[in-house]
Amino acid sequence: MSLSKSLSRSQALGCTLAAAACAVAGAAVAQTAAPPGAPPVPASGEPVQRVEITGERSGGEVRERRESTAAKTVIGREDIERFGDASLGEVLKRLPGVTLDGAPGRGGSPRLRGLGNGYTQILLDGEQVPRGFEIDSLAPEQIERIEILRAPTAETGARAVAGTINIITRENFKRRANDLRLSLGLEDGRWSPGLNWSRNGSADALAYTFNLNALNSRVRAHTDSVLERGPSGGAPTLRREETVDSEIERRRLTFNGRLQWRLGEGESFTLTPFAIYGEGDSRRHATLAQQSSDPDNKVPWTQADPVGHSRFTLARLSAQRNQRLADGTRLEWRASAGRWLYDENTLRPETGGADPALRYDDAHISDRSWSASVKASTLLADAHSGVAGVELEGARRREQRSNLADGVPLLPAFDDGLQARSQRVAVYAQDEWDINPRWAAQAGLRWESIETRSEGVDGDRRNRSAVWSPVLHTVWKFDAKKRDQLRMSLSRSYRALTLGSLVGSPVVSTQNSSTSPDRAGNPALRPELATGLDVTLERYLGGGGVLSAGVFHREISDLVRNETRQEGGRWVNRPYNVGDATVQGLELEAKFALREVLAQAPALDVRSGVSFFRSRVHDVPGPDNRVDQQPGMTANLGADWKPRGTPLTLGGNLHWTPGYVTRLSAIETARVGRKPVFDAYALWTFNPSLALRLSATNFSAPDFVRGSAYDNAALNLRESSQTVNRTYVDWLLRLEMKL
Template identity: 45%
Template sequence: MARHPADTPCAPVRRPAALVVALALATGGLAGGAAAQGAPATDDPAPKPPAVPSTPAAPPTPAGAAAVQRVEISGSADANADRRRSTAAKIVYGRDELDRMGDSTLGEVLKRLPGVTMGGPPGRGGNPSMRGMGGGYTAILIDGQRMPFGFSLDSIAPEQIERIEIMRSPVAEHGARAIAGIINVVMREDFKRKTNELRLGVGLEDDRHPQANGNWTYSGQNEGLGYNLSAAFNRQHQAEESTGRRVDSDDAGKPVLEQRTGQRSLNRREGVFVNGRFQFRLGPGHTLDLNPMASVGRSRSSGQHTLVQAPDPEAAPYALADQRTDADSSMARLNGNWQRTLGNGGRLQLRFATMLARSASLTQREEYAFDGLSLPRKVDDGSVRDLSLELNGKYSQLIADRHSVSAGWELQGGQRSDRRLTTEGGEATLAEFGDALQARTLRLAGWAQDEWEWSKTFSFYAGLRWEGIQTTSDGVAQVGGAVLQEFKNRSGVLTPLAHMVWKLPDAPRDQVRLSLTRSYKSPTTSQLIARPTVATLHRDTTQPNKPLNPDRAGNPDLKPELAWGLDLAFEHYLDAGGIVSANLFARQIDQLIRTVRAEEQPTWAVDANGQPVTRWVARPQNIGRAAAAGLELEAKFRPSDLWVTDLPLTLRANGSLLWSKVDGVAGPNNRLDQQPRYTANLGFDWPLRGMPLTFGGSFNFTPSFVVQQIDSQVYRQGVKRVLDAYALWRFGTAASARLSLANASASDYDTGTTVLLADGSTQAQDTLSRTYTNVTLRFELRF
């Protein structure tokens, strides 16, 4: 996409100084410090480098190196043990992967994992998804349970996580609302040793915006109790800067309206996240785990927006706007897990979870016309409250040494209160809909699964799950206190699941996996019962609007998307703990949901005579069938896995080739929303011999792509290149310092849409957002 002219308001400007300084520190400064310190004494061995997925045996000590004892621990011998044993495909990433790059957010970790892509600009988090299939197709779990709508994974510090599990296909126990797969984040649970860990970090974004974060973890155990406590805080100052261009053209291609926008703001975010895990040993094979979790966050954003319109600048809705947003959020959750082993080889498990989440935001916008006169003030005041309670039961029975069956049930209830009041010049907009919306959900599920290691070379899994969800809302439209509309949506899905793994008899390090599954994606509460939103440029609901600027609303008649899935994988495990794998997948999706514009006579549009007004409204709709397929490749190895060498370099690479087609949308590019054609990740770690220094980096690449979302709308996204680097210096075995560069490439982020109407007219919108490099210095202490 062509860049905007230099005179575009708020044009992004590059500032590479942070990158230059940080690279100099990482390569020259730290190495110079090593030379100044000299080699460690013989009785003070050099600290071992961090455990990596592939670690060869320690090479012989070269002559003349008696002053240094090289201690190299092959801590990765069991790094792939869970993956090899699991019948259903599961990839586990532990503390080594989480600590490697010194990431300050979980999103930075996830973007490097096989098959995972992140939405939004580089360095700004976003929703993770698998196989490029967009939000909602991937189940995001914490300790095996779904988190509330709107909860950000970036509020959890990577230091508070024990491991991340990637499941490419669903299993009955974790649920089938996972067409693309499952990402399960397991919080810290190490009770084995008493330890304190303290990590403090400071940084700069764009050379001028300070960042600070810290994490403390304390764990231990005694005869009757194991415990792990952690607390994290973060404080961020982040700038946002973007330019935009919109061009409306008639059926002959002649521009009839052109708008150029500029936006610049400064965001200040502060947050605290605490988590604990307590395991009470009530007797032999009898335990009770309690896992409390809480978070508090606050953000303040202030910025300025500009709008220049042609050919008639004075007709622009505004020329300048000052906007301020204050937002606060809090969440408290308590999970309990009671387990008892029975004498006949059975095990009984009961789980409960309760969660309360609140969020509130207040946006105030002052607009000024072309001649400088003040326009009516706009205020948006909203809050959301989510309350949920979940009860689960599970019974497992060991039939033979390598054969077990399990069955369980789940019951979950939730209530959401969404209050929102929007005013313009002190007058409420859409006042007839009230300022509060109540929604209730009830979910009931039952499942059973059978896992059997038939022989040393063949295992299979068979599961069946039924899940029903009911969503009800009231208070959607109120006049004189009477409820005019009550929405109810009910759905039930039966999902059979089958997995198998075959270890090749003549090649014990090779195995083949096959999965055939049924999965689904349920409509979100907002898709079902979203409060109507009036088009920004056509706020007068007594008049028609334009198809290029529709009103928006929910659709209570939506049905869940259903999918059949097939996965075929080959895995080769290397001698030193590395792996090379290839995975083919295919999904057939029915009742795909897309947002569609259509003419309606909505209840909120009435003219001065009380007659209905026809307006364009965008609602989610089930539009038909889609197919998706792809190839996922992964490799983790050392050069010694391929040739004779003692080079202690670790290499990591993964990539995905992705394809999809939506039958209900005309081509070309009628792909699943947000899906690129391929993704790639490269990374390395290099511990320097004779020095307590390890450095490494990673490169994440997503190409530009175009998606035909519906027949009349095309979405475009530019290329994303994310380069990260780190240098780790160890001061003995208990202390270290880590210098990290996040988004060192800091390239601009392009997005755009084009809408083509039936009469041949078009609207094209492009946005160019600046991204930033973040430099962080973190100190880590264990005692």
């Protein structure tokens, strides 16, 4: 099915309007620009010398995007710190085509093109993120820039069906800085203080940068859940209503740095330490009420008051050696080692009802990892430059879980825990070819193999996969000024299997049912493979603005999807390979100063983007047989305004994701509600060394609704559930000082 046919009428109209807006902006810019040819002639008739001064407000980010052969978007410090966000996830959600899987204002894992977990490759300083790493554990002040690649390259890796997000931490200084930022957040009457200190400098051959971030957050959560169960096709015979109020306090300390020694012309040695320590405490109060037509089906408990504690530690040290050989070849050697530990325990006393219990859940996860790589870059011939490299990576994980009810193990077979290890090898080569001043191309080939072994109650399991990934990127510039250009990419990518999806250690559900099952891995999984096409048309405006329109298409084989099935009398949710799927979409972006379009307009900077998505899982009946967790569209509209003659800057952003239903199988569906998120900020600059920023995240504070349904005629069982999470406005006041 073509993309134009798959768009609904309303979305097609929105798409047309957005495209028209881009076209009108481009036409207006073209009309206001001076025509080529002879210099302008004043009223006197005397020709005058024409002097043209151009510049880009956003530094080199737009220039880097324009000159890259592979489609790349670069977000610099100005955009990262604009709203004064407390977490990096809030920054990412305002970028074109990016969605988060969490509730509004609660962050979550970032996703490109609406595709769920695992389709988007996340890199930290060009390397795979440490295991257990979460985006929200990083503060925006620790980030130098963010690079988004919509299609894979041989160098950055092919585990990027939707694309790659590369997070670059603060780099060695270009100018000396000693910045201190003190913040105070407020959410539903609870205060959250924070501190960030950034320092850089140099001493002889050493250049250094470090960043320290501390945050103590206090949040409240309120959840209402409804479960209905009955015969297939009939009225519900059971209805349970559960309400949970939570008080959560989290303390986090994050450190990252960069030490670089200059060893000579083009040579250096760099150490990059990265560490996170976090812990949290939670108190919850839950009530459960039940209505049932079956007198034997009694409510298991009526009140529960769980308390929990968690602790998380992550440390990684990376080293990089840049070396230049006599023939001009540049070598880059990298090595890193890391470890993360996670401990969590919850004591849950349940009272009332027919089956009260004292439950205790304990989890301990330990993971050690290492990586090593070497990359060579050289000029192959006139207009050709080549890159080739080898990557090695290994990890060992140990997981121990204990689930007790009144001191009795629920799953005694898993008490010995589980051990797993993985090893990855990759080899790649890439050629960048400047064919002529208007045309450039990049071709690459990557081979990657991942092997996983696990030891547990299921015995010793082994999973091995290997993928060849050819990629081709090309860009055509329509004129010598490089203002308009067309990009195209052909690629083969894949979705890697994680240890969590492979290992068999289950997570037990306290109310086991078809809509609230246990969760476990599947050692027999195969990786998903995807063949993709990307085409993008871009126009770059004189002041650093960008207008862009692009389409993409992916053919996915061996799609992995979680399904719920009965195993030994319990409902268990595991991932399975369920067949093939098609994913496609249209992406529009416009970023410009309003004065570039209308000369007399106020000093307003506009940022907007709208993306439409369509997907179909072939072996699942429709309608709504979309790929997991992919909405039909997402949109962003933001603007910044600096009133003339004042030290004040104002800005806002609206992020919109509509609700949608996903058919997981012939008998299972999932539903996600709409997510409108409005953010705003005000910045008062007292002087170049002192500023005060006030921001409000999730200003509209909508309820976040999710649900699922299971209807199995063979078992004569129908079950549905709905969860409503209340959200809150998050205020943040931050004092920014340059010491």
